[in-house]
Amino acid sequence: ERTINRIAAGEVVERPASAVKELVENSVDAGATRIDVVLKDGGRGLIQVSDDGCGMDADEISLAVERHATSKLKDEDLVNIASLGFRGEALASIGAVARLAVVSRPKGADEGWAVRVEAGHKHGVEPAAHSGGTRIEVRDLFYATPARLKFMKTARTEYAQAGDVLKRLAMAHPNIAFTLSDGDRTTFRAPPVGDLAGDARLERLAAILGREFHDNAIEIDAEREGLRLTGFAGLPTYSRGNAQHQYLFVNGRPVKDRLLVGAVRGAYQDYLARDRHPVLALFLDVPSEFVDVNVHPAKAEVRFKDAGLVRGLIVSALRHALMGAGH
Numbered sequence: 001e002r003t004i005n006r007i008a009a010g011e012v013v014e015r016p017a018s019a020v021k022e023l024v025e026n027s028v029d030a031g032a033t034r035i036d037v038v039l040k041d042g043g044r045g046l047i048q049v050s051d052d053g054c055g056m057d058a059d060e061i062s063l064a065v066e067r068h069a070t071s072k073l074k075d076e077d078l079v080n081i082a083s084l085g086f087r088g089e090a091l092a093s094i095g096a097v098a099r100l101a102v103v104s105r106p107k108g109a110d111e112g113w114a115v116r117v118e119a120g121h122k123h124g125v126e127p128a129a130h131s132g133g134t135r136i137e138v139r140d141l142f143y144a145t146p147a148r149l150k151f152m153k154t155a156r157t158e159y160a161q162a163g164d165v166l167k168r169l170a171m172a173h174p175n176i177a178f179t180l181s182d183g184d185r186t187t188f189r190a191p192p193v194g195d196l197a198g199d200a201r202l203e204r205l206a207a208i209l210g211r212e213f214h215d216n217a218i219e220i221d222a223e224r225e226g227l228r229l230t231g232f233a234g235l236p237t238y239s240r241g242n243a244q245h246q247y248l249f250v251n252g253r254p255v256k257d258r259l260l261v262g263a264v265r266g267a268y269q270d271y272l273a274r275d276r277h278p279v280l281a282l283f284l285d286v287p288s289e290f291v292d293v294n295v296h297p298a299k300a301e302v303r304f305k306d307a308g309l310v311r312g313l314i315v316s317a318l319r320h321a322l323m324g325a326g327h
């Protein structure tokens with residue numbers, strides 16, 4: 001049983017960045033207004049995620065670390081999105097390959113609770129002092145699966161990957177404050193900017209992509225047959241030598257999708273040389289039935305029912321905005 005659990009766990013948690021993604025998404029789902037992440041030794045030594053969300057009582061905290069345990073409804077909008085993660089698998093999977101400690105206190109409760117799991121061995125739930133919300137600590141990631149350890153890159157690379165994951169989540173949730181620290185120093189800070197209105201979103205993007213993006217981006221807002229594309233796209237004069245600064249979201253979830261990247265390239269091809277790439281953050285919202293379910297959840301890919309429609313929307317929305325900006 002345990003061996004099988006560990007193999008399955010390796011699919012959910014491939015590296016510190018994937019653990020950070022699962023833990024932070026849980027904090028988002030818990031209604032947190034601030035989420036603080038600490039990574040030591042690139043996450044191999046410690047991944048700590050603290051939030052001020054709804055918290056868990058003794059029963060909930062005990063269940064949370066079990067396999068297939070989820071308190072969340074199978075909201076089709078979410079289930080259909082590939083990057084959601086594995087339902088009810090994240091905490092159990094992390095507990096199978098690391099030392100996991102969860103401390104939590106529900107809003108309004110006068111005591112907190114803690115549970116620990118080490119390489120799949122669960123220790124009983126105990127009362128614990130905690131100010132409210134949830135703090136999750138993952139120590140010695142993959143100590144129980146030495147083969148996995150071999151795939152870890154340098155601490156600096158793992159830290160950067162996790163930071164990238166956190167930045168994408170911060171773009172999708174401008175109303176939540178985020179920090180990332182290496183234990184000594186806060187290396188990323190995204191203060192809250194309020195609601196999802198255009199300006200708030202641009203402020204959050206500027207906090208991540210820089211003031212220059214703020215001054216060189218045009219707003220995108222287009223709709224076609226129930227699909228909506230919003231966000232901000234950089235002017236051709238503000239291009240980069242690589243395509244790493246293209247942030248794409250489907251129904252609020254960060255995705256890395258070839259179709260979307262291709263559509264962006266198509267839209268800018270008359271404006272940019274082949275080796276230049278725009279900086280942008282685009283948010284595509286589609287009805288749940290428009291996305292295929294059978295995509296591996298650890299891969300941030302999506303499969304659309306009508307790829308041509310998505311491509312058409314992106315290309316025309318970007319071209320229209322670029323022409324409007326005098327390009």
Ligand code: ADP
Pocket residue numbers: 022026027030051053054055056060063064065069070071072086087088089090091092134
């Ligand atoms: P899932 O998110 O798919 O439900 P997880 O293994 O990620 O599965 O989490 C299991 C459960 O633990 C969640 O459904 C939720 O009830 C609880 N949980 C996890 N993290 C938090 C958190 N930060 N705050 C409150 N509850 C949490």
Ligand code: MG
Pocket residue numbers: 022025026085088090
């Ligand atoms: Mg989860």
